[in-house]
Amino acid sequence: MIELALFGAGRIGQVHALNLAALPDVRVKYIIDPFANAACEALAAKIGARLVDADTAFADPALTGVVVASSTDSHADLLLRAVAERKAIFCEKPISLDFTTAETVAKRVEASDVPVMLGFQRRYDPNFRAVRERIAGGSSGRLEQLVMHTRDPGPPPVSYVKVSGGMLRDQAIHDFDQARYMSGEEIVSVYAVGNCQIDSAIGAAGDIDSLLVTMLTASGTMIQMSNNRRGPLGYDQRLEAHCAREVLFIDNRPQTDIRIASSAGELRAQPMDYFISRFEAAYRSEMVDFIAMIRDGAKPLATIRDGLEAQRLAEAALVSIASGAPVRLSADWKP
Numbered sequence: 001m002i003e004l005a006l007f008g009a010g011r012i013g014q015v016h017a018l019n020l021a022a023l024p025d026v027r028v029k030y031i032i033d034p035f036a037n038a039a040c041e042a043l044a045a046k047i048g049a050r051l052v053d054a055d056t057a058f059a060d061p062a063l064t065g066v067v068v069a070s071s072t073d074s075h076a077d078l079l080l081r082a083v084a085e086r087k088a089i090f091c092e093k094p095i096s097l098d099f100t101t102a103e104t105v106a107k108r109v110e111a112s113d114v115p116v117m118l119g120f121q122r123r124y125d126p127n128f129r130a131v132r133e134r135i136a137g138g139s140s141g142r143l144e145q146l147v148m149h150t151r152d153p154g155p156p157p158v159s160y161v162k163v164s165g166g167m168l169r170d171q172a173i174h175d176f177d178q179a180r181y182m183s184g185e186e187i188v189s190v191y192a193v194g195n196c197q198i199d200s201a202i203g204a205a206g207d208i209d210s211l212l213v214t215m216l217t218a219s220g221t222m223i224q225m226s227n228n229r230r231g232p233l234g235y236d237q238r239l240e241a242h243c244a245r246e247v248l249f250i251d252n253r254p255q256t257d258i259r260i261a262s263s264a265g266e267l268r269a270q271p272m273d274y275f276i277s278r279f280e281a282a283y284r285s286e287m288v289d290f291i292a293m294i295r296d297g298a299k300p301l302a303t304i305r306d307g308l309e310a311q312r313l314a315e316a317a318l319v320s321i322a323s324g325a326p327v328r329l330s331a332d333w334k335p
């Protein structure tokens, strides 16, 4: 039996807990959430977990691993503690609100032999994974241009914006990760523009809600991302990989597959309403892989290094927005 502790039982913690509870010989034994509400208590009752504090969970010698799904400002300390206690770790992105801290944590993880996996669930989505495998397999020809769109249905509450690290470290970090994952290369230059067009309260909190980024890989592949916090379509999340011999598209997934056609035209169901429904299968596979990493030593698709490198791109984009100029990157670039 693999016994786990879940830190943070909010939106994503609930998803991971239920996916883990459905796996054989896996038990979420503890939930740690200092702001536990009725939803945390209901989750604990549903999966047979105990609500405890962090010290109680870490003191249990039978505890094999931890799932860090708490607010971003707690990730770094929990990663360091779990490494020190030699517990396998699944940690949500980003590693830290602060890049220097993220670097220190990544080095500590890499110097240990504790297995650690990062929460870039798009790598586990069947469509994203199939596109990456097709590009890597060579049948598409060289990837020349990659274009990605991520648009949330609506802006998050300002209370979330304030603790999340802002749009680049929180939302766009998935696209920065996809830039490296799809191209299989490091990025050498980042140029970004960003501003606040949708919700002035986000601007007042020091963040942006609209973003365009252009990047180049070492071999010259061009990558473009457009991100914002409003999607008239709903959750709008698409990708186009233009390769030498074929173009690969990942479109929005409709809520149903029904198409209604008449002389007036065609109607299709709107896209999945948010990341939790759109990436339902990916979140399940992520937890299957986390358990495989613990049981069999399987290498996860997203490592702590991937978390650090995606965050480096987010930081470079922030510098580019502030300066109005492209940022040239090296392996040790930091803001």
Ligand SMILES: NC(=O)c1ccc[n+]([C@@H]2O[C@H](COP(=O)([O-])OP(=O)(O)OC[C@H]3O[C@@H](n4cnc5c(N)ncnc54)[C@H](O)[C@@H]3O)[C@@H](O)[C@H]2O)c1
Pocket: 007, 008, 009, 010, 011, 012, 013, 032, 033, 034, 035, 036, 069, 070, 071, 072, 074, 092, 093, 094, 119, 120, 121, 164, 170, 275
């Ligand atoms: N990969 C993804 O698709 C994805 C999606 C959503 C959120 N996230 C990440 O997951 C994390 C949580 O996001 P969310 O949307 O679930 O937020 P949320 O606010 O819904 O939940 C966070 C929970 O963490 C708890 N918490 C705060 N400090 C804690 C601590 N020290 N120990 C334990 N629990 C603590 C809070 O009380 C809250 O219940 C964030 O880092 C976010 O970036 C990732």
